[in-house]
Each structure stands twice: as C-alpha cells, then as structure tokens.
Amino acid sequence: MKLTILGSSSALPTSERYPSAHLLNADERFFLIDCGEGTQMQLRKCHIRFAKINHIFISHLHGDHIFGIYGLLSTFSLMGRKTPLHLYAPENYDQILKSHLQDFDIHLDYKIIFCPLKGNDPVQILNDKYLTVTSLPLKHRIQSYGFIFREKQALRKIVKESISKYRIPISMMSSIKNGEDFITEKGIIVKNEDITTPPPEPLSYAYCSDTKYFARLSSMVKDVSVLYHEATFDKENKKLATLTGHSTTIDAANVASKAGAGALIIGHFSARYKNITALVQEAQEVFPATYPAIDGKTYDLGTLLSF
Amino acid sequence: MKLTILGSSSALPTSERYPSAHLLNADERFFLIDCGEGTQMQLRKCHIRFAKINHIFISHLHGDHIFGIYGLLSTFSLMGRKTPLHLYAPENYDQILKSHLQDFDIHLDYKIIFCPLKGNDPVQILNDKYLTVTSLPLKHRIQSYGFIFREKQALRKIVKESISKYRIPISMMSSIKNGEDFITEKGIIVKNEDITTPPPEPLSYAYCSDTKYFARLSSMVKDVSVLYHEATFDKENKKLATLTGHSTTIDAANVASKAGAGALIIGHFSARYKNITALVQEAQEVFPATYPAIDGKTYDLGTLLSF
Numbered sequence: 001m002k003l004t005i006l007g008s009s010s011a012l013p014t015s016e017r018y019p020s021a022h023l024l025n026a027d028e029r030f031f032l033i034d035c036g037e038g039t040q041m042q043l044r045k046c047h048i049r050f051a052k053i054n055h056i057f058i059s060h061l062h063g064d065h066i067f068g069i070y071g072l073l074s075t076f077s078l079m080g081r082k083t084p085l086h087l088y089a090p091e092n093y094d095q096i097l098k099s100h101l102q103d104f105d106i107h108l109d110y111k112i113i114f115c116p117l118k119g120n121d122p123v124q125i126l127n128d129k130y131l132t133v134t135s136l137p138l139k140h141r142i143q144s145y146g147f148i149f150r151e152k153q154a155l156r157k158i159v160k161e162s163i164s165k166y167r168i169p170i171s172m173m174s175s176i177k178n179g180e181d182f183i184t185e186k187g188i189i190v191k192n193e194d195i196t197t198p199p200p201e202p203l204s205y206a207y208c209s210d211t212k213y214f215a216r217l218s219s220m221v222k223d224v225s226v227l228y229h230e231a232t233f234d235k236e237n238k239k240l241a242t243l244t245g246h247s248t249t250i251d252a253a254n255v256a257s258k259a260g261a262g263a264l265i266i267g268h269f270s271a272r273y274k275n276i277t278a279l280v281q282e283a284q285e286v287f288p289a290t291y292p293a294i295d296g297k298t299y300d301l302g303t304l305l306s307f
Numbered sequence: 308m309k310l311t312i313l314g315s316s317s318a319l320p321t322s323e324r325y326p327s328a329h330l331l332n333a334d335e336r337f338f339l340i341d342c343g344e345g346t347q348m349q350l351r352k353c354h355i356r357f358a359k360i361n362h363i364f365i366s367h368l369h370g371d372h373i374f375g376i377y378g379l380l381s382t383f384s385l386m387g388r389k390t391p392l393h394l395y396a397p398e399n400y401d402q403i404l405k406s407h408l409q410d411f412d413i414h415l416d417y418k419i420i421f422c423p424l425k426g427n428d429p430v431q432i433l434n435d436k437y438l439t440v441t442s443l444p445l446k447h448r449i450q451s452y453g454f455i456f457r458e459k460q461a462l463r464k465i466v467k468e469s470i471s472k473y474r475i476p477i478s479m480m481s482s483i484k485n486g487e488d489f490i491t492e493k494g495i496i497v498k499n500e501d502i503t504t505p506p507p508e509p510l511s512y513a514y515c516s517d518t519k520y521f522a523r524l525s526s527m528v529k530d531v532s533v534l535y536h537e538a539t540f541d542k543e544n545k546k547l548a549t550l551t552g553h554s555t556t557i558d559a560a561n562v563a564s565k566a567g568a569g570a571l572i573i574g575h576f577s578a579r580y581k582n583i584t585a586l587v588q589e590a591q592e593v594f595p596a597t598y599p600a601i602d603g604k605t606y607d608l609g610t611l612l613s614f
Contacts (some may be wrong), residue, residue, distance in 0.1 A: 012385055015351040017377070037378040038345040044322040063381050063411050069342040071326070071374050078319055096410045103403045104370050105449055142412055 001026050001151065001203045001228070001301040005267065006042035007034075008293035010232045010246075011064045012271035014304055015142050018042055018295055019064035020268060022228065023053075024149060024205060026131055032056045033147060039068035040075050046296060050079060055126070057133070058089035059209055060144035061096075070100060077108045084111040090124055090143050091116035117145045123305070124220075136220045138211035141245040146208035148221060153201035162195035203301050209268050212242055213251035218258035226301045227261040228293065230268035235282055249279050253286035262305040267293025308333050308458065308510045308608040310533070312574065313349035315600035316342075317539045317553075318371045325349055325602055326371035329535065329573060330360075331456060331512060333438055339363045340454060340514050346375035347382050353603060357386060362433070364440070365396035366516055367451035368403075377407060382413045391418040395432055395442070397450050398423035407490035424452045429527055443527045445518035448552040455517035455528060461506035469502035510608050513568075516575050519549055520558035525565035533608045534568040535600065537575035542589055556586050560593035569612040574600025 002025040007018035019036025023043070030052040032039070042049065058071075059065055066089075076085065087094075094114040101108065115125055117135050126133035128224040129152070129247055136146035155177035162168065166184055168176065176182055182190045209230035229252035232243045241248045247255075249266060256264035264287050269276050276292050283290040291304065309332040314325035326343025330350070337359040339346070348438055350357065365373055366404035373396075383392065394401075401421040408415065422432055424442050433440035434457070438562065443453035469475065483489055489497045513528040516537035530532055536559035540548045548555045554562075555571060563571035571594050576583050583599050590597040598611065 012382055013348050013351070013378075015348065018348060037375065038348055041322065041325060041345055042322050045318070061411055063377055063413065066411070067374070067378050068344065070370055071320075075319055100407065100410075103407075104368055104373075106370065164341050 001149075001206055001225075001230075003205065003265070003301060004046055005047065005157075005182045005265075005293045005295055006039055006046065007036045008143055008267040008269060008295050009036075009064070010230075010268045010270050011062070013037070013064070013275075014271050016295065017271075019067070020209060021068065022207060023048055026149065026151065027203065028052070029130065029166060030054070031133075034209070035068040035072060036064050037067040040206055042295065043072075046298075050076060051081065051083070051095040053085075054083060055133075056088070057147050057207075058087070058093065058161055059138070059146065059207070060140060060142055061090055061093060062142065062210065065210070069097075070104070070106070073101075073112075075104050076110065077106070081110045084113050086113045086115065086126075088115045088117060088133075088147075090145065090217055099117045117143075122148075134219070136206070136208065138208060138217070139214045139245065140210045140212065144210055146206060146211065146217075146221075148204060148206040148224060150204040151202035153202050154279070155191070155220040156196040158196050161191075165188055166195065168195070180237075182197065182267045200302065203305075205301060208255070210246060212245045213247050213254065215258075218255045221255070221259045221261065223260050225262045226258060226265065226299075226304055227256050227263070228265045228267065231266035231279060231283060232268050232270050234279055249282040250286055253283040253290060256287045256290070261287075261289075261290040263291065263292050263307075265291050265299065269293075308456075308513055308532075309605055310512065310535075310572070310608060311353050311355065312572075312600045312602055313346055314343045315574040315576060315602050316343075316371070316574050317537075317575045318369070318529060320344070321578050321581075323602065324578075326374070326586070327366075327516060328375065329514060330355055333456065333458065336437065337361070338440075338456065341366055341372040341516070342375040342379060344374040347379045349602065350379075353605075356375065357383060358388065358390070360392075361390060362393045362440075363395070363401065364444070364514075365394070366453065366514070367447060367449055368400060369449065369517065370399055372517070376527050377411070377413070380415060381413050381418075382409075383417065384413070388417045391420050393420045393422065393433075395422045395424060395440075395453065395454075398425045398460055407605065410417060426584075429455075443513070443515070443524070445515060445524070446521045446552065447517045447519065451517055453518065453524075453528075455513040455531060457511040458509035460509050463499070463503035463505055464605045465503050469497075473497055473502065475502070493562050504567075507609065510612075512608060513564070517553060519552045520554050520561065522565075525562045528562070528566045528568065530567050532569045533572065533606075534563050534566060534570070535574065536562055536571045538573035538586060538590060539575050539577050541580070541586055544552070556589040557593055558591040560597060563594045563597070568594075568596075570596040570598065570608075570614075572598050572600050572606065576600075 006021035009017035232246035313328035316324035540554035
C-alpha cells in the first residue's frame with residue numbers, strides 16, 4: 001500500500017497546502033479519499049493515471065473535502081472514460097450531484113454507482129478479492145465518516161526451484177499456495193513451509209477526518225497498520241477544536257496510541273500554522289511514530305512500519 | 308492596469324495550466340474575471356490580497372470558468388469578510404449559487420450583490436469614478452459573455468513648483484486639473500499646459516472567452532488597448548473549434564487586427580498543446596503584438612503597448 005497526500009490543509013488552503021485528498025494505491029488499484037478543490041491538478045502533478053481511479057470516498061459534505069469532484073468527474077468524461085465509477089458519500093449526495101451536473105451542462109459518458117454512507121455504526125462498504133473497506137461514523141458538525149481499508153491475507157508463494165525438484169503439477173499449486181503439504185508421486189510428504197514462502201503481512205489504512213476526539217474511534221481502528229487522523233489544531237487550542245468539531249495533535253496521537261496503530265500520519269492543518277514541525281513534535285510526545293501529511297509526498301505504508 | 312493570469316487552460320487543466328481566471332488590477336482595485344477550480348490557491352501563490360477583490364465576473368456556466376467560486380466565497384467568509392461582493396454572472400446563477408451554498412452548509416457573513424448578464428447586446432454593468440465595465444455577448448455552446456473594462460480619462464496633474472510660483476489657492480486646483488487656465492492675483496492668465504502635465508492615456512482591457520469567431524466581436528472591442536481572446540486550438544483545428552464553439556489562434560488574431568487592438572493575449576489552450584510557442588507564432592503571423600497567457604505571469608498593460 002502506498003499513500004499519496006494530495007492535500008493537507010483544512011478549510012483555508014495555503015499556497016503550499018491544498019484541501020483534503022488522499023490517493024491510496026493498493027497493489028496498483030487506486031482509491032481516492034476525499035476530493036478537495038484542486039485534486040485533479042494535484043493528481044496531474046503527482047503523475048497519477050486518472051483511469052486507474054475506480055473508487056472515490058467522500059468523508060462529509062464540507063467544501064474542502066468535495067469541491068474538486070465536479071472538475072474531476074467532468075475531466076474523466078472528457079478523457080473518454082467509460083468504466084463505471086464507484087462513489088461512496090453521505091446519503092443524499094447523489095441528488096445534490098445530479099442537480100449540480102445539470103446546472104453546469106455536464107454530461108458524463110460513464111455510470112456512477114453510488115453507495116450512500118449512513119448510520120452510527122461501522123459498515124462494510126466494499127469487499128473484493130484483495131481488500132475490504134469499512135465506513136466509520138465520526139463526530140463532526142455534520143454527518144462525517146472515516147474509512148478503513150484492510151488488505152486480505154495473500155496466498156503463500158511457491159519457491160520456484162521446488163516445482164522442478166518435486167515435479168509439482170499445476171493442478172496442485174492452488175492448494176499449496178493455500179498452505180497444504182505436497183505428496184510426491186512416490187508418496188513422500190513435503191511440508192508446505194519447505195516449498196513456499198509466507199506472503200507479506202496484510203496492511204490496513206484508516207482515514208479519519210473530520211472529527212473531534214471520541215473514545216470509541218480507537219476501538220474502531222484497533223490494530224490498524226497506519227492511521228491518518230486529522231490534527232487541525234495544536235494542543236493549546238483544545239477548546240477551539242472541540243467547538244469546531246476538530247481534533248488536536250494530542251487527540252490524534254491518543255487515538256493512535258489507544259488503537260495500537262503501527263504509525264500515525266497527521267494532517268488537515270489549520271492555515272494558522274505556517275510551519276507544521278511543532279505539530280508533529282507535539283503528537284510524537286504521545287505517539288512517537290507520527291509523520292506529517294505533506295502535499296505531493298508518497299508514503300510506502302509497509303516501509304513506514306519498519307522504522 | 309496590471310493583469311495577472313491565474314489560469315490559462317481550457318476544460319482539461321494540466322500540471323502547468325489551471326482553468327480560466329484573470330485578475331485585473333486597475334489602480335489597486337481588483338477585478339476577478341472567471342474563477343476556475345484552484346483560483347484561490349493561485350491567488351495565494353501570486354500573493355494577491357483577497358480583501359481587495361470586490362467584483363467577480365463570470366463569463367459563462369461551464370465548470371472550468373466557475374468551479375473555483377464556491378471555495379473562494381467560503382474562504383472570504385472564513386477570513387472575516389464583511390464587505391459586500393459584486394457578482395456578475397449569467398442570469399439565474401444566483402439561484403444555482405444559493406442552492407449550492409445550502410447543500411454544503413456554507414453561511415456567508417457578507418452580502419452578494421448579484422448582477423445578471425443577459426441579452427444579445429453590450430450592456431454597461433459597472434460605472435464608477437474610475438472606470439466602466441460593459442458585458443459583451445459572445446457565441447458559445449451556452450450563453451457566454453465577454454467584458455470590457457475602460458478606464459476613465461484621469462485629471463491633469465498640477466506641476467508642484469507652479470503652485471508656489473503662481474500662488475495657486477487650493478480652491479482653484481480642481482478646475483485646473485480639469486484643464487482650465489489660471490488667473491493670478493495680478494490678472495495674468497497662466498495657460499493650463501504651462502502648469503500641468505497631461506494624465507496617462509486611459510487604458511482598456513477586454514476579456515473574450517469562451518467564444519467562436521464572429522465578425523461583430525471586433526466592432527464591440529474596437530480600439531481596445533489589450534484584448535484577451537481565447538485560442539483553444541491551432542489553425543489546423545478550425546473545424547473542431549467551430550464544432551465546440553471555440554476559436555483558433557487565427558480567429559483571435561483576426562479579432563485583434565480588425566478591432567485595431569494595441570496588443571493581444573491568447574489563452575484557454577487545449578491540453579493537447581504541451582508547448583504553446585507554436586500557437587503564439589501562428590497568431591503573430593496575423594497580429595504581431597500577440598502574447599501568451601501563462602499561469603502566474605503579470606502583464607503591465609501600459610508596458611505591453613509600448614513594445
């Protein structure tokens with residue numbers, strides 16, 4: 001899993017920080033999470049192929065998380081897209097989108113498959129061969145959802161040399177990859193671990209923005225490999241954070257710590273912070289493996305865990 | 308008059324070219340013309356003070372000319388704006404805007420004074436002490452308008468030394484600035500040109516995008532100092548330009564030439580052109596004083612005319 005930060009600002013973008021958008025690359029399948037103004041230009045700057053994006057997740061209907069979607073959907077169409085697009089967003093957004101496309105004379109040449117986010121409990125919203133995605137109810141001024149992406153356990157890999165050594169037929173490979181031993185023509189049992197290597201540990205990534213701190217969130221993201229959690233404010237501004245339905249650096253670090261996350265990325269920084277070094281340091285005091293969201297930066301999540 | 312190009316792309320932005328937006332600085336009064344996605348970030352990159360923008364002009368309701376407005380209006384509010392904002396856009400846009408702000412929970416703390424653009428003739432939409440703005444009906448796939456900004460003739464400037472030399476009282480200064488001669492206490496007539504210098508020639512700027520070529524446009528922008536005219540395509544793609552309601556480099560140059568413009572800036576370039584040098588050269592063959600719109604570049608319009 002690789003994560004590219006397309007935007008790390010909160011409501012007021014700066015010349016260095018664009019509004020929220022993340023691109024998660026899970027084994028060359030691209031998932032766009034939030035789509036603030038300018039997302040399509042950031043995607044271009046990061047040389048990300050638009051055609052690989054088949055799923056867009058919108059956390060909530062505040063402009064800094066969604067105003068880039070109209071341009072992007074329109075661009076998809078102008079680029080000749082025919083592949084259906086899966087859009088996960090708070091309920092009723094399909095009606096808002098439809099009326100807005102009409103207002104602006106936008107005719108999409110591909111289908112949008114809408115999945116409404118609703119309710120106050122985690123819901124599995126995607127389940128395919130490689131991963132699952134679950135929406136997580138957050139606590140913000142309006143209905144807001146986080147997302148957790150969990151890779152499924154991959155198959156074991158057969159050691160190439162053992163195929164010729166033990167004359168393993170193609171018909172047996174599937175069961176060996178699933179962990180079964182192999183019996184040779186002469187009836188000798190070859191143990192699975194002698195002819196396979198284990199797959200990498202499945203990774204998981206949780207995106208939690210916008211939200212104020214609440215205790216239940218850490219249990220919903222329990223044991224996540226990498227947690228992205230908004231940290232709009234520094235610890236001094238706890239009151240302001242609570243008032244506006246946002247989190248501080250310490251809130252984010254506490255969620256990561258209580259969840260037993262492997263690493264924490266913080267972002268959605270208020271425009272008041274020209275330099276975010278101090279914010280990262282504050283979070284690191286509670287949760288050392290904290291990293292900043294920086295526009296244009298790509299994190300290899302596996303590598304992040306190995307530090 | 309200074310013109311900052313915030314976006315020079317057509318419908319598909321590139322990593323170098325943002326969607327349409329121009330900022331015209333007329334004696335430190337800022338006029339924003341079109342507001343494509345990312346305009347607010349471009350304004351920040353160009354260090355333009357948001358509070359100085361009191362007038363926004365929208366040519367037509369295609370996304371690449373307007374999708375930046377929601378973020379910008381919201382940002383104005385978050386920055387504490389109380390000053391009313393004048394918004395000039397095709398009729399009915401006020402209703403679209405209202406419903407969209409509601410959908411996204413945006414409450415503006417300032418008033419928007421809406422001026423609807425309509426009809427098939429030029430209409431003066433602004434007239435103040437310093438300038439006039441007239442909307443110009445264009446020909447595009449949907450209702451589209453250009454704008455011409457004309458500075459008013461400024462007053463003559465009194466030569467400082469002559470004030471003490473002839474003992475000019477403050478009460479006479481206004482009439483002298485307006486071109487009248489001065490009569491001294493002794494009854495001597497001092498000619499106006501001996502005690503004043505002429506003001507600079509008033510400048511004008513016309514913005515014409517999106518439009519296909521039509522003969523009447525050159526008469527509507529007759530004698531303009533600087534014409535911005537879209538040139539989405541090169542001359543080879545004349546058919547495509549006509550089909551999509553756009554112009555070629557040659558169309559733009561012909562309008563400038565027939566209007567007797569002082570200079571021409573072309574922009575709204577199709578994403579197919581990685582390099583725009585050839586486009587500028589094509590236009591220059593018809594109208595030599597052609598310059599390219601380049602994101603982030605500021606043209607001093609007076610200086611442009613002196614080349």
